[in-house]
Amino acid sequence: MRLAKRKKKRGQALELNLVSMIDVIFLLLIFFLVNLGFSRSERELQASLRAQAEAGRRANVEPVVVECLPAGGGFEYKVSARKAADVPALTLLLRQIPSKANGAFVRVNDAVPFGFAAGAVQAVTDAGFSSVQYLPAAGR
Secondary structure (H helix, E strand, O other): OOOOOOOOOOOOOOOOOOHHHHHHHHHHHHHHHHHHHHHHHHHHHHHHHHHHHHOOOOOOOOOEEEEEEEEOOEEEEEEOOEEEOOHHHHHHHHHOOOOOOOOEEEEEOOOOOHHHHHHHHHHHHHOOOOOEEEEOOOOO
């Protein structure tokens, strides 16, 4: 139900509200700036590997994998062939690894409780690795 009629004035200029357009442009700008930061690290990795190859050194890109496994009546952490029974021992083991720039992976068996797996992630962080990634158990 219309209570009042709108009067149209002749010769009145149409006004365009640009606030919404400016908001969209700023959101797009922020989006592209954030994505630029992610691709920069990948470019640096390629350059680093190429520089190592040119220097005649073998590139050490083998990742560190911490496995959380059931063992006997409890659980254990395994890094390559070395084993640790608790978080402090795992942290000491991980601190002995010289290259921490590639990050580390934590692979957790389905039988391992959450607290034990969280301890592995904390140990990797405390050891000074640049990144930690979670991997589900092998065979999934």
